[in-house]
Amino acid sequence: MRADALPSPRRPPTRPSTRLSAPLRRLARAAVLAALGTAALAAPAVHAATDTDPDTPLPFKLTTGLYQVSGGGLPSGPGLDVNLRYTRGDDHWWVGAFRSPALGFSMPRAGWDSTVAFGDWRVLPSVQIASGGFVGGSLAVETGTTWVVGAGLGRTNLRNYANLNFDPNDAYTVYGSHRFTSGDTLALQLVRDNRQNPDQQNLHLVWRSPRPGGQRLTVDLLAKQGTVDGRFIRRAGLSVGYDWPEWFVRAAWDPQVNFTPQNMLRLSTGVRF
Numbered sequence: 001m002r003a004d005a006l007p008s009p010r011r012p013p014t015r016p017s018t019r020l021s022a023p024l025r026r027l028a029r030a031a032v033l034a035a036l037g038t039a040a041l042a043a044p045a046v047h048a049a050t051d052t053d054p055d056t057p058l059p060f061k062l063t064t065g066l067y068q069v070s071g072g073g074l075p076s077g078p079g080l081d082v083n084l085r086y087t088r089g090d091d092h093w094w095v096g097a098f099r100s101p102a103l104g105f106s107m108p109r110a111g112w113d114s115t116v117a118f119g120d121w122r123v124l125p126s127v128q129i130a131s132g133g134f135v136g137g138s139l140a141v142e143t144g145t146t147w148v149v150g151a152g153l154g155r156t157n158l159r160n161y162a163n164l165n166f167d168p169n170d171a172y173t174v175y176g177s178h179r180f181t182s183g184d185t186l187a188l189q190l191v192r193d194n195r196q197n198p199d200q201q202n203l204h205l206v207w208r209s210p211r212p213g214g215q216r217l218t219v220d221l222l223a224k225q226g227t228v229d230g231r232f233i234r235r236a237g238l239s240v241g242y243d244w245p246e247w248f249v250r251a252a253w254d255p256q257v258n259f260t261p262q263n264m265l266r267l268s269t270g271v272r273f
Contacts, residue, residue, distance in 0.1 A: 056214075056245065058272040061085040065250075065268035072261035081268075090115040107131050107161070120144075124152070134159035136169060148187075149176045155195075166254055166264075167202045170195035183210040193226075200226030200259050214245040220252075226259045233259075239266075246272050 065081040083096035091114045099106035111128035124140040135157045142150025152173040167173075172194050177187035185208045192201035205221045222237035239252035250268045257264040 056272055058246065059087050060273050061087070061270060062273070063268055063270035065266060068265045069257070069262045070265075071263050090117075109134075109161070122150075124150075128161075130159075130161050132159050132161070133157070134161040136161065138169075140173065142175075146179050147176070148178075150174070158196075166258060167191040167204075168193040168197070168200055177206075184208065197226060197259065199232070200224075216243040217241075218243070222254070224256065224259075228256055228259050229261060248272075 061084070063081075063083045063085075065083075067079040067081065069079070079098060079100040081096060081098045083094055085092055085094040091112065093110075093112050095108070095110045097106060097108040107130055109128060109130035111126065113124065113126035116123045116125070121141060121143045124142065125137070126139075127135075127137045129135055136154065137156075138152055138154035140150055140152025142148055150173075154169045154171055154173070156169050158170075168191055170193060171191050173189065173191045175187060175189035177185055179185045185206075187204070187206040187208075189204040189206065190201060191204075192198070201224065203223045205223075207219045209217045211217060218239075218241040220239040220241075222239070223234070224237065225234045226232070233256055235255040237252065237254045239250065239254075241248060241250040248270055250266070252264075252266040254264045254266065256262070
């Protein structure tokens with residue numbers, strides 16, 4: 001999620017160079033970190049509308065992601081993210097780390113989220129920490145079963161943070177979903193910055209369809225709008241994922257990722273055990 005919670009970095013020179021000076025390396029790192037986000041609001045908070053895990057008794061989930069950033073005058077080269085999540089009941093704990101050999105930095109992180117039921121209502125809190133002093137969290141409330149509606153709010157301390165979540169974090173979220181008798185679910189989710197960049201928003205239309213043998217297809221259509229380098233943009237992105245009982249794969253194209261000049265291609269795979 002974002003030039004979101006981060007101050008907008010200055011754009012580096014676009015002239016290609018095989019070696020960057022120390023100031024340009026620092027600037028490139030800041031730009032990529034801005035492109036990789038700052039906290040976890042939508043993913044843990046908007047559980048009913050965006051959850052991408054099929055029902056499974058396997059408590060651990062290991063995800064490896066490869067992120068390729070292009071444009072904006074940054075050096076080419078993929079970044080690697082590894083995330084391990086543990087589920088027990090309605091609680092989820094995770095640890096992860098992002099590393100970019102091209103830019104020479106890495107960032108470990110850890111977090112927790114949960115679902116607490118109060119009759120027909122559910123409260124969804126999350127907390128996340130990372131190196132560099134980052135702290136972020138979110139809180140959402142939702143209700144419903146066949147039809148679900150909810151809203152959430154996320155806040156961070158505005159420190160740099162690399163994450164698998166690509167929506168604005170210091171933002172509010174509203175969402176709704178419907179589960180059909182076939183088991184398919186269609187969800188609409190709006191995430192809009194309400195702190196530093198209030199014109200930046202992501203709108204997701206998410207379709208999840210169960211398949212035989214405990215498999216599932218997930219398609220996420222993204223429409224984003226907001227100001228990037230003083231220019232108002234509208235872009236469309238796409239994410240497609242497929243789950244087997246133990247393995248899963250994801251692929252995503254995210255233009256102007258996190259409202260920066262860069263585009264991002266993301267490929268991830270993982271295993272439950």
